[in-house]
Amino acid sequence: MxxxxxxxxxxxxxxxxxxxxxxxxxxxxxxxxxxxxxxxxxxxxxxxxxxxxxxxxxxxxxxxxxxxxxxxxxxxxxxxxxxxxxxxxxxxxxxxxxxxxxxxxxxxxxxxxxxxxxxxxxxxxxxxxxxxxxETRLIKQNNISYDDGYWYLSESSINFFKSTSDRENIEEVTIYELGDKKNIEKIISAKSANLINGEWILVDLFSRDFVDSEINESKSKIWKESPSDKDMKRLLSPKYLSILELRSVLKEEKLExxxxxxxxxxxxxxxxxxxxxxxxxxxxxxxxxxxxxxxxxxxxxxxxxxxxxxxxxxxxxxxxxxxxxxxxxxxxxxxxxxxxxxxxxxxxxxxx
Incomplete structure (x- = not known):
């Protein structure tokens, strides 16, 4: 001692x-x-x-x-x-x-x-x-543009969300669903998305279907091609990650x-x-x-x-x-x- x-x-x-x-x-x-x-x-x-x-x-x-x-x-x-x-x-x-x-x-x-x-x-x-x-400050200031938000590509859609104050809540989601020829067939906008029991739930949706020429609204829907935990780590600013998280992201990141x-x-x-x-x-x-x-x-x-x-x-x-x-x-x-x-x-x- x-x-x-x-x-x-x-x-x-x-x-x-x-x-x-x-x-x-x-x-x-x-x-x-x-x-x-x-x-x-x-x-x-x-x-x-x-x-x-x-x-x-x-x-x-x-x-x-x-x-x-x-x-x-x-x-x-x-x-x-x-x-x-x-x-x-x-x-x-x-x-x-x-x-x-x-x-x-x-x-x-x-x-x-x-x-x-x-x-x-x-x-x-x-x-x-x-x-x-x-993120809360930026939301309050209305100071987040499409250049400042978060973009990621899933299997059949291009996804954007404006901000995420924590890893279980996302604000202002926009989903661009793509067709077989990679053209935009549907745009879905949601006020927010929340991670509940391992699934992302979109809240207050507004969708515009260009194929069927339909416009729909709904209270909630499961986000099928939602960001995984790995996606979130790759999207977030490096300063929001711990040493162990940075190490795991470095192994997978390809962009110079x-x-x-x-x-x-x-x-x-x-x-x-x-x-x-x-x-x-x-x-x-x-x-x-x-x-x-x-x-x-x-x-x-x-x-x-x-x-x-x-x-x-x-x-x-x-x-x-x-x-x-x-x-x-x-x-x-x-x-x-x-x-x-x-x-x-x-x-x-x-x-x-």
Whole structure:
């Protein structure tokens, strides 16, 4: 048990770092929700009210916290270890036999727990929360065109639906039934479709039959060529998928442009926990490396600037991976290697 939690000195360091990460995380969540709320006010309308904007901003908090967790951890370690250094507790810990490495491990323990919980959250709840939040916003804004919706081809029809707030409900379905010569014989429009007991049920249908020149309406009907679970995973944005789902979709996807975005999201999510640990390593190097004599404020400012710079570089490389020769794997790996080399240099320089 001692190896997991450490002794009293190490637990004190872990507790301080954990509290610092929580404070930074809360601050980031509040600021992000406020900026999100303000940015959405320009889209205010009769269908997209202040109440809708408030709940959209509120539901964006867990998504934002996960997205910024690496930088939150970096700043949390800087604040936690920096405050301990300012108070002389780092020096006291060293006097009691604690090396820089042991102090770093103590600061890493609470972060590993947070990373593990975040990874479980990403693989279970986060994709559905993100999907529901974004799709609901687009529906409320009436901001989905035929270019923005979801298209897929079944055996004898071309199918379109406007949005899906979750994987059991689809909004505004249009089905173009094809004849033997692949000409459109019938168009079926439905207000929605719901997955009930493994079957998709179309609701409030309106159909136009061009062969028999008939127009019909009905309350509900079984959707015979409805999207399968595999179809839904292929149709949805990669950000709505977990790592395991992305892996399964990558094995089946054939389109080159879609493969790039899927691979990029897959490697980004795979490297995310490791990048977070490296950023903690980098944050600790500011305490023990060449910047160890700087004040807490200077170290914190340096950490913020580094976080923003890294975020900018990551965004740039990932954008290049979609449209250029740069592979998705390399686009994610290059910032990872950069963080590692900078951290290694700062740690090695702590003795000089």
């Amino acid at each position: 001692k190896y997991l939690t450490g002794d009293l000195i190490e637990r004190n360091i872990s507790k301080r770092v954990f509290l610092s990460i929580c404070i930074v995380g809360l601050s980031v969540a509040l600021l992000d929700s406020l900026f999100t709320f303000l940015s959405q006010l320009s889209d205010l309308s009769d269908s997209y009210t202040v109440r809708d904007i408030f709940f959209y901003s509120l539901n964006s908090v867990p998504i934002s916290v996960y997205e910024y967790l690496s930088f939150i951890s970096l700043l949390g370690v800087l604040v936690g270890l920096g405050s301990l250094k300012e108070e002389g507790e780092i020096m006291a810990s060293k006097a009691l036999g604690k090396s820089d490495v042991l102090i770093f491990i103590a600061s890493l323990r609470p972060t590993l727990v947070i990373i593990l919980l975040a990874l479980v959250f990403q693989e279970t709840a986060l994709p559905s929360i993100s999907q529901k939040n974004e 442009f879609k493969l790039n975005s899927l691979e990029l999201e897959f490697w980004r999510k795979v490297f995310y926990p490791i990048t977070t640990i490296l950023l903690i390593f980098l944050g600790a190097s500011f305490i023990f490396g060449r910047v160890r004599d700087d004040t807490l404020g200077k170290r914190l400012l340096l950490g913020v600037l580094l976080a923003f710079s890294l975020n900018l570089v990551q965004s740039l490389l990932q954008s290049m991976a979609v449209v250029s020769f740069l592979t998705p794997f390399n686009a994610v790996l290059l910032p990872f290697l950069g963080i590692f080399l900078i951290s290694l240099y700062l740690w090695k320089s702590r003795a000089t």
